[in-house]
Amino acid sequence: MINSIVILGIQWGDEGKGKVVDLLSKKSNYVVRYQGGNNAGHTLLVNKKKTILHLIPSCVLHKNVIAVLGNGVVVSLIDLVNEINFLKKKGILIKNRLILSPSIPLIFKYHIKLDKARESSILNKSVIGTTHKGIGPAYEDKISRRAIRMNDLYNLDYFYNLLKKNVKYYNFQLEHLYHKKTINFKKIFNQSITAFEKIKHMIQDVSYLLNNKIDKNKKIIFEGAQGSLLDIDHGTYPYVSSSNSSIGGVITGTGIGINKIKYIIGVSKTYCTRVGNGPFPTEIFNHISKYLCTKGKEFGATTGRKRRIGWLDLFLLKKMILINSLSGLCLTKIDVLDYLPEIKVCTKYLDKNSNKEIYSYPFTIENWRNIIPVYKTFKGWNQSTRGLTLFLDLPIEAQNYINFISSFLNISIDLISTGPNRHETIINNKFLKDFIQ
Known part of the structure; x- marks a missing residue:
């Protein structure tokens, strides 16, 4: 029985992890944050009501689930109390179902x-x-x-x-x-x-708790913050976050044994976004960028900053799939691509000086400046995919686009988000279907 899942982002954050955690945590026992701090912003939309979380895991709308912050998270006590009070005003009581590691470093x-x-x-x-x-x-x-x-x-x-x-x-x-x-x-x-x-009163030994509960077949989800391309070791350094937002952060940030992790799903948008400075080879600046930014509501949940927009980068995703040892992939915001006449994906990089293909990663800042992305272009589907729950109901052009991504990356597409609401999801994996039953 697979009873422990890791959900992490494999781009520069903002991939829609909050919705995925909210969806899959319906029947889970614990949801655990293992790194980052209140620089994260997870947006949940249920029954047309929006809830934005920064510290507390994205399971809080399910009253039966216990939220956990591991030792890899950094916490501002003031902001934590404020977030608890914010949820209380919305009728979401978290006080007696939040567990904190005693080893959490504090922000002052x-x-x-x-x-x-x-x-x-x-x-x-x-x-x-x-x-x-x-x-x-x-x-x-x-x-x-x-x-x-x-x-x-x-x-x-x-x-x-x-x-x-x-x-x-x-x-x-x-x-x-x-x-x-x-x-x-x-x-x-x-x-x-x-x-x-x-x-x-919320403080207890998180490492002992989680290892013990996994052994007892309790359902546990580990929720990543930011994305793997912001990982302090494996991201686009130095334009990264300050923690391990890739798979290694789960182990060091909670104290669970590596053999306790049974399934790892990586979350990626069907295009790319980035907040802040740093390399972004597939960034676009034309009317399509404005269209995707508006339709995708690409503004930071934590800062409100407008996100930079680009086409999906399969070169970088391949690397992130490798370092995270992913079991499957979740694609989000397929509906944002509706009505585009054509859609591009980056399949490889060329060096601007030599025009030769680039295979290695990571790069120096100077190398990033010399990258030329090579694209494959797909015909758009010119109709709405919003709210669809079956893969075969997607337009054939959307199916072709998703199937190409799966084939190119050699990984199964286990989830497809067709809208921000919990139910607007295509589940292609039997294990995930069973997990939420």
Whole structure:
């Protein structure tokens, strides 16, 4: 019996993972976030009601499912409490069905201020385009072994001394390097203690819990944030996130054994988007870009920023399928391509200088600039696919497009999203059908 699923993005994020998690978690027992922070934005649309989540896993609309944040996630206590209260106002009670790892590194105001200062500084020659949520500096603290973790707040004296040391460290940078206002230590300390009191009953050993529950055949979904092309090791470095958003993050971010993972599905749009700066070989700038941006509502759920638009890049998807050892693929937003006269997919790269095919990845920033994408063009289907639930009901041109992607990538297309609502989905995999029964 397959009872543990990983759902992760294989582009630059914003692939529609939230909807997929919401759909597949209907009959699951636990949904687990294993990396990232509130820089993620997962949008759920159920019964025409939109819910945007940033920290809490995308299972919250199912009252029987328990949400878990693993040790690989970085958390702002203030934002976590605010999100819990936001859900409460919508009638979604999460207080007694959220579990937090004691090893979660915390985000404080000084992380956020430093994040913003760096992005706006003239000293920074290559702005990444972060969400200004303090994610990068928080992960830096973790690697530098000065992070304050969730369980450190149980001992107030210990927490007091740690926080004071860190505030002094960050205030020095803010004042002398970036010429910004410093942080008030007492205010952060008091706010943190107040927030901690509201969530400390949720803390327990996540690694033991998950390994134990998988052994007992409980259904568990691991929910990725961002996308594999933003992975700190395997993404388009340095224009990446600060965590492992590929498959390795599941193991390190929760403490489960590698043999506990039974099925891995990668989520990709039927075209590409990217927020922030960085390489984007198939990016387009014409009227089609504007059309896809408008119809696909391509604006960041966390920042509201307009997303960059491009054609589907099969060269990069092949690499992401390889490093994530995917069992199957989910294609989203097929309906956004409706009524386009033609649709392109990138099948390979050529070097601009030599005109020779490029096979290796990753590339240097200079290499990215010299890439020429080669496209295969498909005829559009000029009719609506919105809400279809059977593959054979798709227009033949849409079937041809999807079948080509499957054949080229040598992977099964197990899910196809035909709209933002939960039920607007084609399920091509019997195991997935059984999983939600």
